[in-house]
Amino acid sequence: MTADPYAELRDGVRRLCARFPDHYWRRVDGDGAYPTEFVQAMTEAGYLAALIPEEYGGAGLGVAEASVILEEVNRSGGNAAACHAQMYIMGTLLRHGSEAQKRAYLPAIARGEVRLQAFGVTEPDAGSDTAAIRTTAVRRGDRYVIRGQKIWTSRAQHSDLMLLLARTTPLDQVRRRTDGLSIFLVDLREAVGQGLTIRPIETMINHHTCELFFDDLEVPADNLIGEEGKGFTYLLDGLNAERILIAAECIGDGYWFIERATQYARQRVVFGRPIGQNQGVQFPLARAYAHVRAADLMRFEAARRFDAGLPCGPEANMAKLLAADASWEAANAALQTFGGFGFAREYDIERKFRETRLYQVAPVSTNLILAYIAHKVLGLPKSY
Numbered sequence: 001m002t003a004d005p006y007a008e009l010r011d012g013v014r015r016l017c018a019r020f021p022d023h024y025w026r027r028v029d030g031d032g033a034y035p036t037e038f039v040q041a042m043t044e045a046g047y048l049a050a051l052i053p054e055e056y057g058g059a060g061l062g063v064a065e066a067s068v069i070l071e072e073v074n075r076s077g078g079n080a081a082a083c084h085a086q087m088y089i090m091g092t093l094l095r096h097g098s099e100a101q102k103r104a105y106l107p108a109i110a111r112g113e114v115r116l117q118a119f120g121v122t123e124p125d126a127g128s129d130t131a132a133i134r135t136t137a138v139r140r141g142d143r144y145v146i147r148g149q150k151i152w153t154s155r156a157q158h159s160d161l162m163l164l165l166a167r168t169t170p171l172d173q174v175r176r177r178t179d180g181l182s183i184f185l186v187d188l189r190e191a192v193g194q195g196l197t198i199r200p201i202e203t204m205i206n207h208h209t210c211e212l213f214f215d216d217l218e219v220p221a222d223n224l225i226g227e228e229g230k231g232f233t234y235l236l237d238g239l240n241a242e243r244i245l246i247a248a249e250c251i252g253d254g255y256w257f258i259e260r261a262t263q264y265a266r267q268r269v270v271f272g273r274p275i276g277q278n279q280g281v282q283f284p285l286a287r288a289y290a291h292v293r294a295a296d297l298m299r300f301e302a303a304r305r306f307d308a309g310l311p312c313g314p315e316a317n318m319a320k321l322l323a324a325d326a327s328w329e330a331a332n333a334a335l336q337t338f339g340g341f342g343f344a345r346e347y348d349i350e351r352k353f354r355e356t357r358l359y360q361v362a363p364v365s366t367n368l369i370l371a372y373i374a375h376k377v378l379g380l381p382k383s384y
């Protein structure tokens with residue numbers, strides 16, 4: 001068996017995560033608190049700057065390494081969703097920002113002085129149909145004026161900067177629906193109270209996600225990323241990395257569920273024998289484990305292609321699909337294995353169960369991935 005090329009990286013993340021054990025995550029979940037200390041520790045260790053090139057002060061690692069970092073967080077019982085976006089959101093700035101923008105922000109993000117944790121894309125009336133967004137940005141002199149509403153903008157209250165997708169050319173004036181959208185860098189520290197209102201949404205998980213209301217918020221024209229009207233293409237460019245990283249979190253969750261459940265199944269004695277001796281308990285865990293391992297392979301295949309600069313849309317999407325399904329299967333098997341105790345907060349199964357369920361819906365729903373595979377890979381007619 002070849003040694004794990006990521007063993008050292010895994011070990012470092014595990015040691016950091018050991019400082020944030022189960023009771024830490026249980027407490028922040030129960031209090032609805034942001035895991036500030038954990039995110040701070042991840043930032044200081046440089047893990048959140050994994051994908052920032054060395055010339056801008058980051059670690060200059062690939063998506064494979066970045067995915068291992070997030071996997072290990074979830075595998076330790078934590079929740080990387082509190083900070084994962086910083087890793088991939090900055091990719092849009094890196095790929096499409098001007099040199100001046102990159103110099104102004106990336107080193108500060110890498111040093112942990114500035115947080116870029118929020119990306120406002122989804123809107124209440126558009127949902128998965130991103131081209132239907134209604135938030136507008138209208139150029140006035142050296143500024144853009146933004147009006148509209150976003151929903152599910154996660155971590156907006158725990159970020160200094162946000163990337164925002166807005167329509168700069170009205171829908172009836174563009175050739176394709178996906179034209180005329182642009183991406184802006186919004187400084188939340190200046191925007192709140194000056195045309196931007198943030199309202200947190202209570203959810204079944206501790207996710208710090210919000211509704212954002214833009215009422216003539218002015219943003220300097222210099223904060224436009226890349227070319228006006230090309231925002232949708234820039235958004236697509238970032239999706240493969242996002243899919244691979246989220247897949248890794250699901251894989252981390254999957255391993256965590258199986259480890260906890262097998263440990264419990266060996267110890268819990270009912271009818272005079274460990275429950276794990278019953279095939280009815282073993283088989284769901286064995287099946288879920290096989291599915292997590294398969295998703296894990298697809299994650300590394302997608303990451304390998306991404307890091308080699310090869311097309312990887314199908315692999316990234318399949319990795320996300322398989323990993324989200326596998327982690328949900330593992331979650332169900334673990335909850336069943338724990339029986340009634342699975343519902344008790346002190347075992348953490350119910351918390352992780354809620355958390356991993358999200359990945360069937362966000363950042364992209366399972367159906368939309370299936371539609372992508374059916375259309376782009378299998379060549380079937382587009383269904384929407």
Ligand SMILES: Cc1cc2nc3c(=O)[nH]c(=O)nc-3n(C[C@H](O)[C@H](O)[C@H](O)COP(=O)(O)OP(=O)(O)OC[C@H]3O[C@@H](n4cnc5c(N)ncnc54)[C@H](O)[C@@H]3O)c2cc1C
Nearest residue numbers: 119120121122127128152153154207209362363365367384
């Ligand atoms: C906790 C949380 C955090 C989030 N964080 C962010 C964030 O930081 N930034 C951001 O921009 N967004 C964020 N989102 C939004 C997320 O990306 C969307 O919820 C997701 O893309 C689905 O959109 P929707 O909820 O509007 O569902 P809808 O688009 O309304 O879809 C509802 C259901 O219908 C199905 N459906 C819709 N159209 C079709 C079709 N053509 N074929 C088959 N099925 C279809 C979907 O699969 C889904 O199951 C977050 C969401 C949540 C819940």
